[in-house]
Amino acid sequence: MLDELLGRASLKDRIDELEAENERLRNRYEAESDRRADAATARQDAEERVNRLEDRIAQLEGDLERGTDAEPGVSVRRRDHLRGARLEAVLDRLASFRTGPEGALTAGVDEDGLPESVRDDLTDVLGDRLALVDDAAPCLCCVDDAGVLAVTLEPPIVPDRDATWSDRFALERERFLPTGRHAVALVRTDLFAVGVYEGDERVEYRGFESDVKGSHSKGGFSQARFERIRDEQIDDHLERCRDALAAYEPGGESADTPLYLVGQRGTVDALVEESALEPTATAAVDATGDPKPALKDAVRSFWTTELRVV
Template identity: 50%
Template sequence: MLDELLGRAELKDRIEALQEEKRHLQRRAEAEEERRSEAARKRQEAEAEVNRLEDRIGGLEERIGRLSATDDVEVSFRGTETLRGDRRDEVLARLDSFETSAEGALTAMVTEDVPDALRDVLGERTALIRRAAPCLVCVDDAGLVAAGLAPPTPPAPFVEWGDSFRIDRSWFAPVKPTWVALVRSDRFALGVYAGDAVTPLDEIESDVRGTHSKGGFSQARFERRRDQQVDEHLGRAREALEAHLGADAGEESRAGSGADGPTPPADADVVVLGEQTVLGRFTDLADRTATVDATGDPADALRSAVRDFWAVRLSLL
C-alpha cells in the first residue's frame, strides 16, 4: 500500500517489464549471433570450395595449354620406312635385343589416346604418335630409342615399363602357316603364306561387266545384271574357301573351286583381303579382314595383297 502511495509500485512494474524486454533482446542477440556464426561457417566452406574449384580449373587450363603447345610445335619424324621380309626381321631383332635397367624401356600400343607415360618421355614429340597411330611405340628413359611400328595384326592397347621392349613377332608377321584369300568383285585367289612366300592353292576369275556403254541395256538393267554377276562370283568364291577350310558348304563346290589341296590345321589363321564392299561376305570365315588395292591376275594379285598387308611402317620419333 505504501508503494502504491509513493508511486513505487508502478515503477517496479516498469522495471520488471524492462527486465523482461532486456531478456528478450538478449535472446534475440544470442540467436542472431548463432545465425552469424552459422553464416560465417557456411561462407568459409563456400570460399574453400571456390578455392578448390579455382585450383582445379587452373590445373586443367595449364594441362590444356601444355597439350595445345605440344600440338602447335612443328615437329617431324626423324625418318620413315616401310619394312618387309629380312629388313623387317632385322629391325625387330634390334629392338628385341635392347636391354636396360629395370623400368628403363617403355612399350605402348597406341590406338587413339596417347598415354601420359609417353607424354612425359616424349614431350613435344608426342604429336608424332598421333600421326603414326595406331602404332607400337618403343622408347627408353635415356632417349636412345624412340620408334613407332605399325603392326599388321596389332594387340590390344597397353603401356608397359620393363628392362626390355615387349616385341611379339606374331603382331608383324605370321609365326605359322596362314591361309590368305584375296576377294574382289571379279577375282578370287587363295594361298598359304609361310616363310615370306605365298603358295597359291586356288583361284577363280569371273567375267563381270565393267562399265555401261551407250545403247543396248538401260543403265538400271545393266546394274542389275552386274550385281547378279558379282553375287554369283562371290558365291563361288565363298564355296571355294569353305571347301578348302573344311567348312560345311552345304553342297558340293562348283566347278572351278579347286577344293583339292592341303588341309589347314585346326588352329590355322585365316586372313581375307580385298575390296571393302565385298569383305562383309567373308567375315564369319576369317580371323581378320582388311582392305587392299591389289590388281592383276589372281595369283599375282594375291602376292601383292600379302606384301601390302604384312608391310610394317616404321616411324622414327
C-alpha cells in the same frame, strides 16, 4: 562354155559373191570382237586405277584430318616400309635394346590414341612429339624413358597390348612376319585367290576370276538394269569365294589355320559380313592382274610394316 550352157556360171558367180561377203563379215566380226576385248580390258584397267586413286584419296584425307591434331612444325624424323630380311633386322635391333627396370615402354595404340595413363608417362619424354604417336594409330609404340629411342610400328596385325614397362621391348614376331602354317586370301569384285603358306613358302594355291561387268556411263533405265546385273554378278562371285573359304569357317577342316583376308576394302567387308568367316586380320591392299601374281603382290603388301621414328 559348158557352165554357161548348163546355167552354172551365174551360180558360181553368186557363190563367189557370197564367199566374199562371208569373208567380209568374218573380218568385221573378228575386228568387233577385238574391239570389245580391248574395251573390256581398258574398262578393267580404268576401274582398278579408280580403286587405287580412291584408296589414295582416303589415305591422304585421313592424314590431313589427323595432321590437324598435331602441333605445327612437328613431323616424324624418318618413315620407312619394312618387309622380309630388312624387317627382321630392325626387329632384332629393337629386341636387343636394354635399359633399367621399367625403362622401356611397349604399348598398343588404337584409333583413339594413347591411353591417358600412358600419355602422362610420356609427356616429359616426348613433349610435343607425343602427337605423332596418335597420328600413327593404330600402331605399336616403343619408347624408352630417356627418349633415346622412340618409334611407332604399324605391323600387319596390330596387337591389342596394354602398356608394359620393362627392361626391354615386348615384340611378338608373329604379328610382323609370316610364321607357321597360315592362309592369305585375296578378294576383289572379279577375282579370288588363296594361298596356304608354311612361313613364307606357299604350299597350296587356288584362284579364279569371274565375269563381272565394268562401269556404265548411260543414264535412265539402261543404267539401272546394268547396275542390277552387275550387282547380281558380284553376288555370284562372292558366293564362289565363300564356297572356296568354307573350310576356314568355324567347324571347317581348316578352322584352326589363321586366315588373313585382304583385297578391296568394301568387298572384304561384304564377304566377312555375309559368311561365318572369322579372319585373324583383314587389310585393304592394291593388287591387280591375274590371280596368282596378284596374290603374290597382296602377300608382299600385307606383310609390310610401317616404321616411324618420332
